[in-house]
Structure formats: C-alpha cells, structure tokens
Amino acid sequence: MPVRTALAVVAGKATGSLSRLTGRGGGTTFPGDVARYVDPQVLRRLARDLKGGAVIVTGTNGKTTTSRLVHAVLEGIPARVVANRAGANLIYGATAAAIAVAGVDGRLRADWGVFEIDEATLPAAVDEIQPRAVLVLNLFRDQLDRYGELELMARTIQRALEQLPEQSVAVLNADDPRIGELGSHLRRKPLWFGLDDRGAGAQSLPHAADARTCPRCGATLVFDAVYVGHDGEYRCPNGDFARPALDIAGRHLRLEGLDWLGLNLDGQIVEARLGGTYNAYNVTAAYAVGRALGLEPAYIAERLKTVAAAFGRQERFEATGRRFTILLAKNPTGFNSVLRDSIELARGKRYLIALNDRIADGTDVSWIWDVDFELLKPSVQIVVPSGDRAHDLAVRLKYAGVKAEAPQADLGRALDRLLELTPEGEHAFLLCTYTAMLDLRALLVRRGWLRPYWST
Amino acid sequence: MTTFTVGWLYPDLMNIYGDRGNILTLVERARWRGFSANVMELGKGVHHGLEDVDVFFFGGGQDREQALVYDDLLELKAEPLTRALAGGAALLAVCGGYQLLGHYYQTAQGERFPGLGLLDLHTEAGARRCIGNVVVDVSGLGLEPSTLIGFENHSGRTFLGPQLTPLGRVMAGSGNNGEDGTEGVAAGNIFGTYLHGSLLPKNPHLADHITTAALQRRGVRSLPVLDDALELEAHRRVRDRELAGRR
Numbered sequence: 001m002p003v004r005t006a007l008a009v010v011a012g013k014a015t016g017s018l019s020r021l022t023g024r025g026g027g028t029t030f031p032g033d034v035a036r037y038v039d040p041q042v043l044r045r046l047a048r049d050l051k052g053g054a055v056i057v058t059g060t061n062g063k064t065t066t067s068r069l070v071h072a073v074l075e076g077i078p079a080r081v082v083a084n085r086a087g088a089n090l091i092y093g094a095t096a097a098a099i100a101v102a103g104v105d106g107r108l109r110a111d112w113g114v115f116e117i118d119e120a121t122l123p124a125a126v127d128e129i130q131p132r133a134v135l136v137l138n139l140f141r142d143q144l145d146r147y148g149e150l151e152l153m154a155r156t157i158q159r160a161l162e163q164l165p166e167q168s169v170a171v172l173n174a175d176d177p178r179i180g181e182l183g184s185h186l187r188r189k190p191l192w193f194g195l196d197d198r199g200a201g202a203q204s205l206p207h208a209a210d211a212r213t214c215p216r217c218g219a220t221l222v223f224d225a226v227y228v229g230h231d232g233e234y235r236c237p238n239g240d241f242a243r244p245a246l247d248i249a250g251r252h253l254r255l256e257g258l259d260w261l262g263l264n265l266d267g268q269i270v271e272a273r274l275g276g277t278y279n280a281y282n283v284t285a286a287y288a289v290g291r292a293l294g295l296e297p298a299y300i301a302e303r304l305k306t307v308a309a310a311f312g313r314q315e316r317f318e319a320t321g322r323r324f325t326i327l328l329a330k331n332p333t334g335f336n337s338v339l340r341d342s343i344e345l346a347r348g349k350r351y352l353i354a355l356n357d358r359i360a361d362g363t364d365v366s367w368i369w370d371v372d373f374e375l376l377k378p379s380v381q382i383v384v385p386s387g388d389r390a391h392d393l394a395v396r397l398k399y400a401g402v403k404a405e406a407p408q409a410d411l412g413r414a415l416d417r418l419l420e421l422t423p424e425g426e427h428a429f430l431l432c433t434y435t436a437m438l439d440l441r442a443l444l445v446r447r448g449w450l451r452p453y454w455s456t
Numbered sequence: 457m458t459t460f461t462v463g464w465l466y467p468d469l470m471n472i473y474g475d476r477g478n479i480l481t482l483v484e485r486a487r488w489r490g491f492s493a494n495v496m497e498l499g500k501g502v503h504h505g506l507e508d509v510d511v512f513f514f515g516g517g518q519d520r521e522q523a524l525v526y527d528d529l530l531e532l533k534a535e536p537l538t539r540a541l542a543g544g545a546a547l548l549a550v551c552g553g554y555q556l557l558g559h560y561y562q563t564a565q566g567e568r569f570p571g572l573g574l575l576d577l578h579t580e581a582g583a584r585r586c587i588g589n590v591v592v593d594v595s596g597l598g599l600e601p602s603t604l605i606g607f608e609n610h611s612g613r614t615f616l617g618p619q620l621t622p623l624g625r626v627m628a629g630s631g632n633n634g635e636d637g638t639e640g641v642a643a644g645n646i647f648g649t650y651l652h653g654s655l656l657p658k659n660p661h662l663a664d665h666i667t668t669a670a671l672q673r674r675g676v677r678s679l680p681v682l683d684d685a686l687e688l689e690a691h692r693r694v695r696d697r698e699l700a701g702r703r
Binding site for chain 2: 150151218365368392399
C-alpha cells in the first residue's frame with residue numbers, strides 16, 4: 001500500500017471531520033474530492049481490500065432504497081459493509097464512503113461494498129471498483145438538460161457493462177425495454193429479473209413513457225402489462241423483440257398501505273416494510289443480487305424484512321398531533337408512482353408539493369407536464385404548491401383541474417399553511433423534488449420534528 | 457362554432473419535454489370559453505379529417521424517434537398538412553418539429569436531411585448544446601405582456617431566409633442560432649420555436665394569439681377574456697429572475 005493512499009485517506013478524513021464540526025452537514029462528498037486530489041487512485045486501491053467484493057446499483061429511480069436492501073442482505077452474512085448511504089452517488093461520494101471506513105494506514109476496514117452510482121458515472125465506477133455485480137434498475141426520462149437523451153444513457157451503461165471483470169455479473173431489469181435491449185447485446189448473459197403478475201399491472205402506458213418502440217423494426221411495442229412507467233411485459237408485434245425470459249420473477253404481488261409489500265420470488269415468499277409497486281421492483285432487484293452472489297433464498301428474504309425506507313423516501317414522522325410522510329420524486333415516472341400509491345394505498349388527501357429547479361433537480365421543469373396530476377382530482381382536499389417553481393406547479397395543477405392553494409414558494413410558509421388546513425390526527429404528504437426534500441428536511445430538523453440525516 | 461380541434465402530430469414519438477402541456481393549454485382554454493374541444497392524434501399512417509383541424513402541434517423527439525417519423529412525415533403528412541394550412545389552420549412547431557418545417561437539417565458530417573420545405577429556413581448541427589431558460593421579446597407580435605418565456609435544449613442552429621420574420625428577439629438565452637439574436641419564426645399562421653417548458657401554459661397570450669389566428673376562417677374575431685393571473689405571475693417570476701441573472 002503506497003504512502004500516498006494513506007495520505008489521501010488522512011486528508012479526506014480530516015476534511016470530513018471539519019465539515020461536521022463546522023456544521024456543514026455530513027461531509028458526504030467533499031472528503032472524496034480532497035482524497036482524490038492527493039491520490040487519484042485511492043478508490044481503486046481501497047476497493048481491492050474488499051474481500052467479498054462490491055455491488056454497484058444504478059438506474060434512474062430506486063438506487064438509494066435498493067442499495068439499502070442490498071446492504072442489509074450483505075451485512076447479515078455477517079460482514080462489514082461500506083456504502084455511500086446518503087445518496088452521494090458520483091465517484092466522489094463513493095470515494096468519501098470508502099475513506100470513512102479506511103484506517104490511517106490506508107487499508108479499508110470492510111468486507112463488502114455497496115455503491116449507488118449515477119448512470120453517467122457508471123463507466124468510471126466500474127473501472128475503479130471492479131464490482132462483483134452491477135444492478136441496473138430502470139431507465140426513465142430524467143433531467144434531459146443534464147443527462148441528455150435516454151439513448152445516450154443506455155449506451156453509456158452498455159459500455160460500462162462490457163468492461164465488467166470476467167467473474168462479475170450484470171443483474172438487469174428485463175421489464176425495461178431499453179435495458180432489455182442493451183442487455184441482449186452483452187457477451188455474457190445477464191441475470192434478468194422482473195415482475196410477472198398481470199393482475200397488478202395496468203393495461204396502457206402513462207404519458208411519460210419513453211421506450212415505446214421496437215429497437216429492431218421500429219414498430220410500437222405491445223404491452224401485456226405495465227407496472228411502473230414503461231416497465232412491464234412488452235413485445236414487438238412483428239416478433240422482432242420481446243422481454244427477455246426472467247431468471248428471477250416476482251409473482252403474487254400484494255401491497256398494503258405505504259408500509260408493506262409481499263411477493264413470491266420463484267417460490268420464496270419475500271416481504272418488506274416498503275410500499276408501492278416501484279418498491280416491489282427494488283425488492284426483486286435486491287433479491288436477484290443476493291442470488292447472483294450465491295446467497296440462499298430464505299436467508300435473503302429474512303434480511304430484506306429488516307429494511308425501512310431511506311431518508312426522505314416514504315419517510316414518516318409525527319408532529320403537532322399530525323402524521324406526515326415525505327415522498328421524494330425526481331421525474332415523471334417517480335412522481336406518477338408516489339402520487340398513485342399515496343392516493344390508492346394510503347388514501348392521501350392533503351399534500352404539500354415542492355418543485356425546485358436547481359442543478360440537482362434539473363433546471364428544466366417541463367417534465368411536470370408529463371406527470372399525471374389529474375390523479376389528484378377526484379379525492380384530494382388540500383394541495384399547497386411550493387418550492388422555487390411553485391408558480392409553475394400551480395399552473396400545472398390548474399390545467400389538471402385540481403383546485404390548489406395559492407402558490408407559496410417559501411417552504412416554511414407552505415408548511416404553515418398545510419398545518420392550518422390539516423386537522424390534528426390527520427395524515428399529510430410532503431412530495432418533493434431532490435433539493436426541495438433536502439431543504440424541507442433541514443427545516444423539519446430546525447423545528448425539532450426530525451433528526452439530521454447523518455445521525456439516522 | 458362547432459368543435460375546436462387540435463391535431464397532435466406523432467403524440468407517442470415526438471413528445472419529449474412536456475409537450476403535452478401545449479396541447480392541454482389549447483384544449484382547456486377553449487373549453488373554459490365554452491367551446492367543445494378535442495384532440496386528433498396523428499400518429500404514423502394515413503389519417504382522414506385533417507381539414508377539420510384548427511391548430512396543429514408538432515413537438516420535438518429524441519433522435520431515435522425522430523428518425524422513425526421522418527419517412528411518414530414526408531410521404532403521408534406533408535401534403536394534407538400543407539393543404540390544411542393553406543385553408544387557414546395554424547401550426548405550432550417546437551424544437552425538432554420546428555427544424556422539420558424548413559428545407560433541410562445538415563448533420564455535423566455534412567449530410568442533409570430534407571424537411572417539409574414549408575418555410576425558407578434551414579438548420580445545421582452545432583458543436584455546443586444550447587440549454588437553459590429563455591426570455592424572448594415579442595413586441596413585434598403586439599402581445600401583452602411583450603415577452604415569451606421557455607426553456608431551450610437543442611444543438612441545431614436554425615437560420616431564417618431573408619423574407620421571414622422571427623417570432624421575437626432573445627433577451628436571455630440562445631434562440632435560433634446563438635448568433636443573430638433571433639428566436640423562432642412567425643409566418644402567417646405558422647409558428648416555429650425552440651421554446652418548451654411547456655411553452656403555452658406560461659405564455660397564455662401566445663396560446664390565444666395562435667387560437668385566434670386559426671379561428672379567423674371560422675369567423676371568430678376575438679376570444680372571451682380569461683383570468684390569467686396565475687399564468688402571468690409564473691411568467692413574470694421566471695422572466696424577472698432570468699433577466700436579473702443577466703445583469
């Protein structure tokens with residue numbers, strides 16, 4: 001182990017402590033920047049110390065929750081697991097996580113790594129981390145201003161998977177047409193997972209669906225079931241392309257509230273303390289990773305039961321005699337999922353919806369016109385539009401026929417308005433884009449309603 | 457009058473960037489005014505009744521989808537669309553749809569793809585992508601407010617022929633090509649632009665301008681006034697923020 005790596009670890013650790021001491025938050029990425037400046041190879045060298053190996057989780061939606069599930073599965077082996085838990089999913093965040101559990105001798109004190117990685121960062125992460133498994137969850141329309149088109153993203157992911165080490169496995173969502181396509185080009189067969197429960201699926205695609213056409217002949221794909229976004233059971237009407245045969249199939253899906261789901265994964269009953277169809281995908285995906293690593297079905301199921309939602313994602317708390325649930329949604333597919341689930345599974349009637357347009361949210365808010373806010377119309381009682389683009393959101397709600405409160409850009413005032421309109425004992429939902437969720441959470445911490453995320 | 461009809465070209469393939477907001481705005485505003493309104497979806501293949509369409513909308517697509525509609529557009533849509541426009545219907549084309557109104561699109565390699573040739577304009581691939589909020593001065597159209605706001609995300613550079621009038625001049629953002637300060641095109645009943653965001657919800661004055669243009673042939677001279685306070689407040693906030701950022 002070169003001295004330079006040890007120096008990088010020390011420099012990174014010092015940065016992290018300083019950041020926490022000065023009240024600048026958890027120091028989830030900055031220590032990574034500093035350490036990589038001292039030794040650009042620091043993550044590559046530290047990752048080699050992982051005796052078990054590493055799992056990389058990527059895709060548009062569900063990275064953080066699924067990483068937590070995989071983390072729980074590996075931790076029970078038992079093993080010491082390093083993970084970038086706070087949603088810091090660029091290479092700096094992964095580096096910072098590794099440094100946090102490294103000793104001043106420059107050695108990593110962990111057996112396994114679980115890294116959630118932004119799609120665009122995947123090639124670099126695969127190269128440096130040399131993972132045992134890469135999980136690709138889904139590819140939805142998201143922040144076109146930052147990432148470019150879906151097609152470009154699919155090619156980036158395919159390029160990364162082609163560079164996987166010989167013994168490693170790609171664990172792919174067969175239900176996503178673009179992933180089905182990119183996976184079928186790989187030299188080594190991936191492990192395909194998906195849902196197989198037509199009763200739980202819809203029959204038509206939502207407005208936000210992207211991957212609609214056959215990659216071979218261009219015909220419009222036929223969906224026998226749609227589960228989330230454009231993920232489902234699809235086939236080309238000319239027989240040129242279809243969902244790959246599932247290695248791990250999720251059947252008999254049961255959803256109860258936003259708290260619980262159960263499904264049958266090839267004979268193994270799996271339950272989780274998570275709600276909604278999109279979490280059924282996350283659970284199936286984590287189970288598939290466990291199987292890819294050779295773990296026993298009953299053991300994986302036991303571990304998956306232990307996981308609660310990640311911060312800001314179906315995070316619930318009680319304050320002022322009212323119940324609240326924070327729902328994170330970053331793109332049309334995610335938004336449609338949390339809207340539908342909160343209405344159908346939790347009978348949601350009161351909402352604060354916060355839309356920001358900062359870099360991490362995507363600076364283009366056009367996507368709200370692809371969200372089916374019309375879902376709120378029949379049953380909703382209160383909607384307070386908030387965030388930097390509260391007024392855009394209010395216009396969107398107006399054209400959806402949803403009666404909303406006056407837009408209130410300031411989150412604190414919007415929250416006060418929601419409180420005024422929500423009687424004690426009732427349940428309100430706080431739907432936020434990424435930076436709005438961070439701001440709202442900070443506000444809730446200041447009010448003493450929540451603990452800061454680095455202490456959860 | 458009978459029914460106000462919006463013809464949406466390739467709704468499943470050319471619908472990137474929330475283009476549905478433009479359709480919703482045209483349709484809902486007509487309904488709020490007491491018209492019946494419907495959307496005619498004009499996907500690939502032969503369609504009848506294009507002569508009943510009042511406003512056509514042609515949005516942008518990802519490269520892959522744009523390639524899929526290309527032949528269909530030139531072979532099956534060009535002729536009936538041209539006829540409907542000659543009969544007084546209006547057309548709003550955004551981004552990829554806007555580029556296809558012109559003579560051709562020239563790729564970075566110099567390859568030229570012919571467009572509909574409805575207007576004397578052409579587009580060339582640019583090296584840098586123009587991304588961000590845009591404010592356009594459209595005082596030439598006589599609209600109140602005199603600005604349009606939207607979001608652009610394109611690498612094509614569009615150049616207008618000498619006889620064409622741009623939709624407006626950019627106050628913030630790149631517009632047609634980032635060089636001559638123009639944005640979009642306004643040629644009779646045909647409107648082209650790079651602005652999405654979506655364009656019409658936060659620019660209700662433009663939505664009404666296009667609707668009025670299309671309804672001339674039905675003898676409608678002016679539209680009942682709607683309460684646009686919310687839309688115009690959203691408009692003003694983005695405009696002020698973007699213009700403040702320029703100083």
